Amino acid sequence: MLDVTLPLMAPSILAGGLLVFIAAGSCFGIPSIVGMPGNIEVMTTRIVTYIYMGDDAGIRDSTALAASLMFIANILLMGMTWMMGRKDYTTISGKSTRPNIVELGKWRWPAFCAVGLYGAIAVIIPLGSIVLTSFLKSMSKPITWSNIGIDPWIPVITSAQYMESVWNSVVYGVIAATIGTLLSLFVAYLAVKTQIKGRSIPDLLVVIGGSTPSIVIALALIITFSGNYGLNLYSTVWIIIVSYLVKYMTMSVRTIAAALSQVHISLEEAALNSGANWLRCCKDIIIPLIAPSVIAGWFLIFMPSFYELTMSLLLYGSDTKTIGVLLYELQTYADTQNASVLSVIILAIVLIGNLILNKLSKGNVGI
Amino acid sequence: MSEVRIEHVFKRFGSVTAVNDFNLVVKDGEFVSILGPSGCGKTTTLRMIAGFERATEGEIYIGEQCVSSSIKGSFAPPEKRDIGMVFQSYAVWPHMTVAENVGYPLKIKKVDKAERERRVQEMLELVHLGEYGKRYPNQLSGGQQQRVALARALVAEPGLLLLDEPLSNLDAKLRESMRFEILEIQKKTGITVVYVTHDQGEAMAMSDRVVVMSMGVVQQIGAPHEIYTQPANKMVADFIGLVNFMEGEAKGDRVFLKGSKVSFPNTSKVTGEATIAVRPENISLSLVGGHIVGQVTHRLYLGDAVEYRVKVGDHDVRVIVKGADLNSIPDGAKVYLDFDRVMVFEK
Ligand SMILES: Nc1ncnc2c1ncn2[C@@H]1O[C@H](COP(=O)(O)OP(=O)(O)O)[C@@H](O)[C@H]1O
Ligand SMILES: [Mg+2]
Numbered sequence: 001m002l003d004v005t006l007p008l009m010a011p012s013i014l015a016g017g018l019l020v021f022i023a024a025g026s027c028f029g030i031p032s033i034v035g036m037p038g039n040i041e042v043m044t045t046r047i048v049t050y051i052y053m054g055d056d057a058g059i060r061d062s063t064a065l066a067a068s069l070m071f072i073a074n075i076l077l078m079g080m081t082w083m084m085g086r087k088d089y090t091t092i093s094g095k096s097t098r099p100n101i102v103e104l105g106k107w108r109w110p111a112f113c114a115v116g117l118y119g120a121i122a123v124i125i126p127l128g129s130i131v132l133t134s135f136l137k138s139m140s141k142p143i144t145w146s147n148i149g150i151d152p153w154i155p156v157i158t159s160a161q162y163m164e165s166v167w168n169s170v171v172y173g174v175i176a177a178t179i180g181t182l183l184s185l186f187v188a189y190l191a192v193k194t195q196i197k198g199r200s201i202p203d204l205l206v207v208i209g210g211s212t213p214s215i216v217i218a219l220a221l222i223i224t225f226s227g228n229y230g231l232n233l234y235s236t237v238w239i240i241i242v243s244y245l246v247k248y249m250t251m252s253v254r255t256i257a258a259a260l261s262q263v264h265i266s267l268e269e270a271a272l273n274s275g276a277n278w279l280r281c282c283k284d285i286i287i288p289l290i291a292p293s294v295i296a297g298w299f300l301i302f303m304p305s306f307y308e309l310t311m312s313l314l315l316y317g318s319d320t321k322t323i324g325v326l327l328y329e330l331q332t333y334a335d336t337q338n339a340s341v342l343s344v345i346i347l348a349i350v351l352i353g354n355l356i357l358n359k360l361s362k363g364n365v366g367i
Numbered sequence: 368m369s370e371v372r373i374e375h376v377f378k379r380f381g382s383v384t385a386v387n388d389f390n391l392v393v394k395d396g397e398f399v400s401i402l403g404p405s406g407c408g409k410t411t412t413l414r415m416i417a418g419f420e421r422a423t424e425g426e427i428y429i430g431e432q433c434v435s436s437s438i439k440g441s442f443a444p445p446e447k448r449d450i451g452m453v454f455q456s457y458a459v460w461p462h463m464t465v466a467e468n469v470g471y472p473l474k475i476k477k478v479d480k481a482e483r484e485r486r487v488q489e490m491l492e493l494v495h496l497g498e499y500g501k502r503y504p505n506q507l508s509g510g511q512q513q514r515v516a517l518a519r520a521l522v523a524e525p526g527l528l529l530l531d532e533p534l535s536n537l538d539a540k541l542r543e544s545m546r547f548e549i550l551e552i553q554k555k556t557g558i559t560v561v562y563v564t565h566d567q568g569e570a571m572a573m574s575d576r577v578v579v580m581s582m583g584v585v586q587q588i589g590a591p592h593e594i595y596t597q598p599a600n601k602m603v604a605d606f607i608g609l610v611n612f613m614e615g616e617a618k619g620d621r622v623f624l625k626g627s628k629v630s631f632p633n634t635s636k637v638t639g640e641a642t643i644a645v646r647p648e649n650i651s652l653s654l655v656g657g658h659i660v661g662q663v664t665h666r667l668y669l670g671d672a673v674e675y676r677v678k679v680g681d682h683d684v685r686v687i688v689k690g691a692d693l694n695s696i697p698d699g700a701k702v703y704l705d706f707d708r709v710m711v712f713e714k
Contacts, residue, residue, distance in 0.1 A: 266458035269419055272445040273452045274472035274519065284471070288462045 177302035210250025235317030252297030259293035369430035369526030376425030403580035418445035451520030466500035657703030
């Protein structure tokens with residue numbers, strides 16, 4: 001264990017740690033909601049504060065911070081890729097291997113308790129309490145059966161303003177996912193199936209976009225699309241959708257590229273040999289074979305876009321408020337009750353999406 | 368059915384010349400194999416005929432159609448060539464049933480459904496898969512999948528069938544029986560076949576003629592027995608069957624084993640330093656007398672024969688004696704050899 005397994009796993013463990021570090025460092029929503037009451041600031045929240053100041057100095061300072069954040073994130077990611085790249089990590093192999101099951105013996109129960117405790121503290125208790133809160137008739141009264149009902153849901157569900165945000169998020173998610181999936185198909189096909197020079201450049205750009213912290217993307221889009229360079233998308237749907245595309249296309253490109261690379265070239269050649277032209281070959285052979293991954297790719301863009309906060313918060317306009325932004329506002333106004341109802345709605349939609357995703361990818365992909 | 372003409376075809380990948388001045392006419396209804404070691408350019412040649420690679424230079428004709436010409440700059444894409452192809456990796460579509468796989472070329476040709484079903488069933492009977500139409504490929508064995516691929520390649524009645532090492536993924540027993548099935552189908556349909564393999568046994572057993580390739584260059588084209596008995600050069604002699612090479616010297620119509628007075632008829636035009644080649648089964652071995660003296664160093668039991676390694680001067684000579692008793696000649700024994708059908712090549 002100490003001599004073989006751990007050294008073998010070391011790169012993966014380190015990479016996992018780095019990924020968590022990058023994700024945590026780029027995260028805005030959680031530190032801002034949890035930290036603001038205590039005036040704890042991290043890089044991302046400071047960037048937002050600067051942007052909200054609205055003047056030139058604010059934009060300048062936030063850009064400087066954002067650039068350094070992006071620099072740190074990308075350096076770490078490159079380091080990680082280099083480390084993983086030194087060994088041949090094959091992710092797709094034709095043969096399936098059975099994972100080695102370790103007998104824990106007398107450690108079984110302690111291990112079970114530790115994992116269970118973590119699960120309870122990190123996932124079950126917070127989520128459970130959100131669900132519970134959403135059904136509490138009165139927040140100030142104790143939790144009893146008489147205090148539980150669907151009453152808190154009624155104002156939320158009937159509120160035109162709330163429902164508009166939910167609807168906005170669904171629509172933006174669907175648009176981003178649909179455009180993103182088509183783009184991903186194109187990028188993946190280019191990288192995997194063609195011999196064109198520079199075929200993997202779009203793929204690389206997508207990866208860079210995905211590994212850039214959300215807050216940096218939002219800031220970059222504000223600077224680019226607020227009219228300075230001819231195109232003014234500020235306060236429109238499209239700037240939000242572009243931000244989702246930049247951030248979330250990586251996963252769908254990866255998923256579709258993996259599926260495409262498993263379609264052996266001879267399967268296509270057999271179709272051509274049967275008299276089918278290229279289009280017919282795509283329609284009859286390639287598309288049916290990669291369909292599950294394409295649909296999975298769609299959900300991989302839809303779901304994070306649906307509950308996205310950081311970029312939406314910086315990019316929304318009066319007509320384009322999303323569910324994430326609404327939730328953030330409710331939380332900052334200390335409207336816990338309505339916030340938890342909305343959270344449960346988000347949770348439900350994301351859980352359903354994840355179930356579909358899991359079914360399609362046979363348990364390999366999920367968010 | 369189609370004649371295939373390949374004239375002065377070259378294929379270069381960057382600085383690598385995969386196929387170098389390939390010339391071949393495959394007659395209508397003929398079965399021709401392209402044989403050679405891995406990487407010698409067999410697949411590339413076949414893919415140029417099929418239209419998956421474009422020849423850097425030269426012309427290819429299938430029947431009356433010029434499908435590829437570097438001079439005219441013309442090139443017919445694969446779907447516009449009247450060809451059926453069987454791939455090494457089967458290339459059976461996993462999301463279609465056996466019948467859908469086989470019927471696909473007809474569907475593309477817009478053959479109506481009833482006619483299509485009839486012809487698919489006919490093809491499936493031909494490859495002995497009559498009962499399997501409704502199954503999916505993952506429910507079939509490798510041999511059965513390859514027969515589906517064969518049926519799919521033949522169903523549209525193309526003029527030419529190309530096969531790229533179709534049996535190399537099958538186990539030895541199945542390979543033998545599939546050889547006969549392919550031959551039987553060719554006899555029934557009369558189709559022209561170009562068959563790529565690195566297995567000389569396969570090429571010899573199945574073909575009307577064999578094209579031996581090495582490093583992109585055609586070494587010899589001929590009927591199997593010609594290739595075996597009169598190989599054009601050392602490479603062909605070495606690649607087809609077993610052979611012993613020894614240094615020699617050619618003088619006029621005799622060739623002498625180096626460092627000895629033993630000589631054989633020189634059937635070639637080689638003079639001076641030469642290579643003498645003799646197949647193990649053309650050597651007779653005796654304990655009493657013969658032209659060449661040697662000493663047995665190893666014996667290998669082959670079941671129907673015994674292979675001896677005999678040291679003759681500096682050479683290690685392989686001798687195969689049919690029906691020999693392993694224990695009749697011990698290691699270290701002094702033996703006499705006689706060579707028959709000696710071949711002479713440039714050194
Ligand atoms: N697409 C390609 N790009 C570059 N080199 C290739 C390509 N296809 C084949 N080659 C080279 O051409 C030579 C012949 O290959 P191939 O025709 O596949 O040989 P064979 O089928 O006889 O094993 C090899 O050296 C191979 O590396
Ligand atoms: Mg090959």
